[in-house]
Amino acid sequence: MTDVTAAPSRRPSPGRAGFGRWAKEQYPLYILLVLLVIAGFSSDAFFTSRNLTNLVLQTSVIGIVTLAQFLIVLTGGIDISVGSVVGLSGVLAAGLFSGSSVVLAVVVAIAVGALIGTLNGYLVAFRGLEPFIVTLGMLALARGLVYAYTEGSPVRPEAEDFRSIATATVAGFPVIGLIWLGLAVAIAFLARGTVFGRRVYAVGSSKDAAHASGVPVKATLVAVYAMAGVMVGFAGFLLASRVGAGTPTAGNLYELDSIAAVVIGGAALAGGKGRVFGAVVGTLIFAVITNLLVLLNVSTFLQDAFRGGLILLAVVLTTFRFSRGGTGSRR
Amino acid sequence: MTQALREHPQGAAVPAFALRGVGKSYPGVTALADIDLEAFPGEVLAICGANGAGKSTMAKMIAGQEQPSTGRVEIAGRSTPITSPADAESAGVLLMHQEPLVIEDFTVEENVWLRRISSAGSNRPWRRLRRGSDPRTRGALDAVGLTDVSPDTPARELGPGPRQMLALSRTQVVEHRVLLLDETTASTTEEHFRDVLDLVDRERAAGVCVVFVSHRMDEVFAMADRIAVMRSGRLVDVLRTADTTPGAVIDLMIGESVAALEPLSLPVRPDEEPLLEVEDLAAGSAREVTLRVGPGEVVGVYGLVGSGRSSVARSITGHQPRLAGRVRLRGRDVDARSPRAALRAGLAYLTEDRRREGFVPAFTNGENMTLSTLPAFATRGVLRGGAERRRVQQLIGEFQVKGGPRTLTRTLSGGNQQKVILAKWLEAAPQVLVLDEPTKGIDVGARANIYEIVRALAAQGRGVLVVTSEAEEALVLCNRVLIMRDGRLVDEFRPATSTTDDLIRAALGGDTA
Numbered sequence: 080m081t082d083v084t085a086a087p088s089r090r091p092s093p094g095r096a097g098f099g100r101w102a103k104e105q106y107p108l109y110i111l112l113v114l115l116v117i118a119g120f121s122s123d124a125f126f127t128s129r130n131l132t133n134l135v136l137q138t139s140v141i142g143i144v145t146l147a148q149f150l151i152v153l154t155g156g157i158d159i160s161v162g163s164v165v166g167l168s169g170v171l172a173a174g175l176f177s178g179s180s181v182v183l184a185v186v187v188a189i190a191v192g193a194l195i196g197t198l199n200g201y202l203v204a205f206r207g208l209e210p211f212i213v214t215l216g217m218l219a220l221a222r223g224l225v226y227a228y229t230e231g232s233p234v235r236p237e238a239e240d241f242r243s244i245a246t247a248t249v250a251g252f253p254v255i256g257l258i259w260l261g262l263a264v265a266i267a268f269l270a271r272g273t274v275f276g277r278r279v280y281a282v283g284s285s286k287d288a289a290h291a292s293g294v295p296v297k298a299t300l301v302a303v304y305a306m307a308g309v310m311v312g313f314a315g316f317l318l319a320s321r322v323g324a325g326t327p328t329a330g331n332l333y334e335l336d337s338i339a340a341v342v343i344g345g346a347a348l349a350g351g352k353g354r355v356f357g358a359v360v361g362t363l364i365f366a367v368i369t370n371l372l373v374l375l376n377v378s379t380f381l382q383d384a385f386r387g388g389l390i391l392l393a394v395v396l397t398t399f400r401f402s403r404g405g406t407g408s409r410r
Numbered sequence: 411m412t413q414a415l416r417e418h419p420q421g422a423a424v425p426a427f428a429l430r431g432v433g434k435s436y437p438g439v440t441a442l443a444d445i446d447l448e449a450f451p452g453e454v455l456a457i458c459g460a461n462g463a464g465k466s467t468m469a470k471m472i473a474g475q476e477q478p479s480t481g482r483v484e485i486a487g488r489s490t491p492i493t494s495p496a497d498a499e500s501a502g503v504l505l506m507h508q509e510p511l512v513i514e515d516f517t518v519e520e521n522v523w524l525r526r527i528s529s530a531g532s533n534r535p536w537r538r539l540r541r542g543s544d545p546r547t548r549g550a551l552d553a554v555g556l557t558d559v560s561p562d563t564p565a566r567e568l569g570p571g572p573r574q575m576l577a578l579s580r581t582q583v584v585e586h587r588v589l590l591l592d593e594t595t596a597s598t599t600e601e602h603f604r605d606v607l608d609l610v611d612r613e614r615a616a617g618v619c620v621v622f623v624s625h626r627m628d629e630v631f632a633m634a635d636r637i638a639v640m641r642s643g644r645l646v647d648v649l650r651t652a653d654t655t656p657g658a659v660i661d662l663m664i665g666e667s668v669a670a671l672e673p674l675s676l677p678v679r680p681d682e683e684p685l686l687e688v689e690d691l692a693a694g695s696a697r698e699v700t701l702r703v704g705p706g707e708v709v710g711v712y713g714l715v716g717s718g719r720s721s722v723a724r725s726i727t728g729h730q731p732r733l734a735g736r737v738r739l740r741g742r743d744v745d746a747r748s749p750r751a752a753l754r755a756g757l758a759y760l761t762e763d764r765r766r767e768g769f770v771p772a773f774t775n776g777e778n779m780t781l782s783t784l785p786a787f788a789t790r791g792v793l794r795g796g797a798e799r800r801r802v803q804q805l806i807g808e809f810q811v812k813g814g815p816r817t818l819t820r821t822l823s824g825g826n827q828q829k830v831i832l833a834k835w836l837e838a839a840p841q842v843l844v845l846d847e848p849t850k851g852i853d854v855g856a857r858a859n860i861y862e863i864v865r866a867l868a869a870q871g872r873g874v875l876v877v878t879s880e881a882e883e884a885l886v887l888c889n890r891v892l893i894m895r896d897g898r899l900v901d902e903f904r905p906a907t908s909t910t911d912d913l914i915r916a917a918l919g920g921d922t923a
Contacts, residue, residue: 272792272795273788273791274785277777277781278784280770280772280777281770281777284770284771284772285766285767287767288767288768288769290748290749290767291729291749291759291761291768292749292781292834293749293750293754293781293782294750295750351770
């Protein structure tokens with residue numbers, strides 16, 4: 080069943096011999112490079128430090144959400160509640176305890192994310208429900224709670240340093256971007272360098288085979304959803320911190336952007352295949368094109384159409400890669 | 411003589427199909443090279459070869475599913491070469507796959523008429539499907555021995571053997587001139603063997619050209635008129651069945667003589683404490699199963715499909731719930747509710763269903779080999795890549811796996827996949843290893859390898875329980891063979907003093923003379 084979707088050859092070797100094969104698989108990276116070249120030629124404003132800083136600020140939150148989505152997609156699941164959870168953790172971080180302390184706000188946001196993630200994971204792993212349905216319910220539930228809590232207007236935290244994390248820079252580079260990249264490196268290590276990560280790939284590729292091999296499938300699934308929840312909750316705080324308030328529409332449609340970024344980055348929705356690097360590149364592709372469309376004064380409605388077209392284009396490109404790799408070389 | 415045999419046995423006639431200088435290469439691999447072969451109506455042609463010899467590729471080419479890189483495929487009644495599955499189908503080629511093509515959510519009847527459903531859809535897709543049974547369905551099912559299966563049964567409820575027969579029942583309702591059986595009998599057992607044999611006889615009498623791909627000598631010699639032997643993508647020879655022997659064909663298949671497998675004569679050590687004790691076990695269709703496996707002992711459980719033999723193996727090792735009974739390992743009770751728990755207690759299970767639960771499809775050989783013992787290659791959850799790589803390299807050598815540590819396991823032949831899975835289990839150092847059909851769909855050479863590995867394990871004082879549907883395997887591999895019938899263990903044999911005939915009779919029950 081998974082035969083069709085799994086890539087014929089995966090994982091480049093780090094050695095020199097593997098570089099050619101690695102380079103052949105990097106469609107998303109080439110799309111990104113082409114986009115950067117186009118951006119540089121079509122707008123003088125693109126390669127300015129101010130615009131690039133802005134780009135990083137806008138990308139980091141969705142980037143972290145994409146990392147969470149990546150882990151879940153690796154298990155063969157999908158989480159469409161991430162956007163709502165970003166919203167809920169954001170407004171609760173800003174609103175509970177009157178948003179009087181940044182530390183408390185971070186704790187609240189992470190706790191909200193962890194709770195929802197664990198619940199998702201429990202329903203998927205132990206009750207055997209479809210991830211799509213579980214997180215669809217959670218999407219509506221969490222967003223509903225956001226509107227009920229905020230009554231539709233933004234929640235302003237009391238703490239004056241609430242925006243400090245989002246606005247701080249280190250040597251001119253935004254801290255929020257460093258957090259994103261740090262998390263990306265950590266997740267990449269988790270996926271490739273640990274027993275847990277290997278088990279996540281095994282579960283994603285074949286739950287039956289993983290179970291028969293003594294992999295604790297259910298525990299692995301719950302852990303993945305819980306970890307993803309923590310990251311999404313934290314992303315919710317970062318977004319509120321950047322905006323300076325918990326807004327009820329925060330995180331809207333993040334589920335679509337994160338899923339698209341993960342898939343463009345080369346991960347298989349069927350599970351068991353994908354790399355963190357690809358997910359990061361996928362996020363950047365989205366960010367660059369959105370940024371460029373704004374710089375070129377394209378109307379917001381057309382921007383959505385562009386991004387939709389880009390998703391289709393990127394996904395079509397991945398099918399070329401699969402067929403060229405040749406499933407026919409079996410035997 | 412060889413050259414002459416590649417053409418018609420009796421003289422000039424129109425061949426049912428012909429391969430003319432056919433070759434197939436994939437990037438970096440030549441799967442087939444320069445094949446010339448003809449087959450005629452009313453003839454049964456066997457294509458033999460070890461796994462990876464290219465026999466399935468050849469069958470797929472005749473069916474139009476793969477296109478030759480060089481040469482062409484001709485089918486009687488068509489002037490143009492076959493270039494697609496639709497071409498082959500319209501020319502009357504019917505291919506039966508190794509894995510039966512059965513839609514689980516359809517009834518048995520709908521599966522019988524699957525081809526018809528798809529073609530009827532093309533002109534009137536809105537047409538309501540007729541309710542109620544077509545009388546021809548009953549006939550088609552009876553013709554393949556599924557006499558006690560109702561047409562309304564959901565196909566999901568059939569076991570692997572009946573599923574294969576269900577797929578074969580389509581030969582009764584689809585017109586064809588060439589019938590290709592691609593290792594169709596790999597998952598059928600001895601009870602269906604007769605049905606397949608009858609079917610092939612009828613097809614031959616009806617003037618169909620039957621081509622079957624196999625590496626099981628018993629069926630090749632029971633059915634075929636001619637035998638085409640392949641090795642490493644080449645047609646080595648075409649022999650008349652009457653003029654040759656299984657030994658000669660096997661020699662051609664592997665290119666050198668292998669020593670015949672001698673029955674095992676390890677000393678049974680009844681005086682030692684048994685490793686595994688099973689008492690009054692009930693699970694699935696198995697009831698009141700009591701058995702013991704001593705250190706260094708290989709115990710066989712032989713039975714027909716549905717006798718409950720797999721239930722025994724699966725329930726002991728946590729793959730299936732146990733309804734009653736006790737399992738003790740070295741005198742200590744083991745109540746394994748999951749494969750993980752069984753593995754921790756020292757019980758490993760080599761599955762019958764290699765594709766589904768034998769290995770992780772996205773994983774390389776190395777990753778599959780270490781999956782069950784990963785923590786041994788890690789410090790606080792962080793993998794030590796070097797240690798893992800070194801161990802995998804050793805295992806690949808020890809188990810003679812073709813392909814390296816980074817080759818995807820699913821691209822290997824069945825025999826090599828099985829070696830990878832065995833390596834995984836032996837790495838977990840179980841006290842008792844339970845093997846469920848260890849050589850299903852595996853060629854002769856790899857089979858000998860696997861037997862060696864099992865014997866070496868027993869020689870280390872571990873226990874092995876082998877569940878099998880092949881009487882010969884039970885006799886060759888085991889110290890003792892238990893017979894399972896209708897969910898119960900009914901008899902016990904020693905290989906030294908029994909024959910396959912004894913085992914089959916005992917498994918079928920007293921009523922067969």
